Amino acid sequence: MPYPYVLLSAAVSLDGFLDDTGPDRLLLSSPADFDRVDEVRASVDAILIGAGTIRADNPRLLVNSPDRRAARIADGKPAYPLKVTVSGSGDLDPTAHFWHTGGDRVVYTTDKGAETAGRAGLAADIVPLGPDLDWRRVLEHLHDERGVRRLMVEGGGTVHTQLLQQGLADELQLVLAPLFVGDPGAPRLFGPGVYQPGRLRLVETRRIEDVVLMRYEPTAPGTGTVPTAADHHWLALACELAERCPPSPSAFSVGAVVVAADGTELARGHSREAGDPVVHAEEAALAKIDRDDARLATATVYSSLEPCTHRASRPTPCARLVLAAGVRRVVTAWREPDTFVAAADGAGQLTALGADVVVLPEHEARAKRPNRHLLG
Numbered sequence: 082m083p084y085p086y087v088l089l090s091a092a093v094s095l096d097g098f099l100d101d102t103g104p105d106r107l108l109l110s111s112p113a114d115f116d117r118v119d120e121v122r123a124s125v126d127a128i129l130i131g132a133g134t135i136r137a138d139n140p141r142l143l144v145n146s147p148d149r150r151a152a153r154i155a156d157g158k159p160a161y162p163l164k165v166t167v168s169g170s171g172d173l174d175p176t177a178h179f180w181h182t183g184g185d186r187v188v189y190t191t192d193k194g195a196e197t198a199g200r201a202g203l204a205a206d207i208v209p210l211g212p213d214l215d216w217r218r219v220l221e222h223l224h225d226e227r228g229v230r231r232l233m234v235e236g237g238g239t240v241h242t243q244l245l246q247q248g249l250a251d252e253l254q255l256v257l258a259p260l261f262v263g264d265p266g267a268p269r270l271f272g273p274g275v276y277q278p279g280r281l282r283l284v285e286t287r288r289i290e291d292v293v294l295m296r297y298e299p300t301a302p303g304t305g306t307v308p309t310a311a312d313h314h315w316l317a318l319a320c321e322l323a324e325r326c327p328p329s330p331s332a333f334s335v336g337a338v339v340v341a342a343d344g345t346e347l348a349r350g351h352s353r354e355a356g357d358p359v360v361h362a363e364e365a366a367l368a369k370i371d372r373d374d375a376r377l378a379t380a381t382v383y384s385s386l387e388p389c390t391h392r393a394s395r396p397t398p399c400a401r402l403v404l405a406a407g408v409r410r411v412v413t414a415w416r417e418p419d420t421f422v423a424a425a426d427g428a429g430q431l432t433a434l435g436a437d438v439v440v441l442p443e444h445e446a447r448a449k450r451p452n453r454h455l456l457g
Contacts, residue, residue: 300344
């Protein structure tokens with residue numbers, strides 16, 4: 082199911098704290114960075130914080146700039162993004178600023194928490210998700226029922242940690258402030274025992290007065306059939322590679338990327354690469370990797386079109402090449418039509434032989450684009 086683009090936003094001290102233990106909120110950002118945050122808020126459809134942040138900080142979560150609010154309205158959007166919180170217990174203070182400022186509000190909670198929230202008379206839509214909270218169901222509901230395409234998450238640390246660990250964060254915007262908190266009882270962005278599979282990709286650093294903004298993207302593929310934000314990134318790259326293929330009247334244009342479990346790109350390829358008129362994308366990528374590379378066993382192959390099961394140009398189709406390389410996870414955008422091969426079923430063959438296959442149809446249109454001449 083499609084989810085919103087999830088942007089995590091936080092500011093921390095040099096020793097990794099979100100706040101100190103004093104009665105007032107510790108201001109970590111500079112005035113110019115607060116304005117940047119306001120700009121980001123104005124660009125999203127919804128802002129999410131955890132119930133603990135409502136209790137600790139009592140934030141308003143407003144777009145402060147009148148010009149930015151006016152621009153949202155001119156674009157047909159409400160002046161303020163939807164405000165979202167998640168609470169398992171539903172035990173929330175109805176007098177908090179969250180409920181009485183800005184635009185519409187929604188609370189995601191458990192069935193039991195919905196009863197508590199309902200009795201409190203919160204000025205919000207209350208959405209029960211069953212006996213337990215599930216971040217995937219939260220994101221799915223926001224996307225499908227509330228039309229949220231970009232979601233900004235402003236805390237707290239537990240919420241950031243869960244979304245990052247579950248592979249649901251598309252971007253982390255982290256501001257580093259030039260001060261130390263030094264109090265072990267103060268809240269941290271990420272506490273002890275936090276595990277993030279793979280390195281994050283640094284995409285930007287920016288000095289903003291006396292603080293530094295660092296923007297990161299996750300790189301580690303998902304596991305099994307559960308997709309992650311990084312899966313979308315790598316599949317988008319495969320679709321981009323497909324557009325580099327020389328067009329052919331008798332073969333699809335396909336791109337492929339092979340990625341290790343820690344997010345390291347092992348190889349990439351595309352159809353008809355390097356002047357070979359019959360090479361397939363997966364074949365081209367896998368040929369660049371040492372077959373003894375132990376990382377292949379836990380790698381993921383991203384292909385804009387599912388690996389083929391039949392081909393006339395070479396004896397071994399790509400589904401078999403993937404399996405022979407030891408790869409057991411494939412992510413694709415598009416199931417092969419019967420343009421050249423009747424009843425092609427690369428995903429089915431891979432699954433039958435023990436591989437996990439994930440189809441992300443959100444990328445299908447882009448995967449088809451360089452093949453328009455073959456699809457009528």
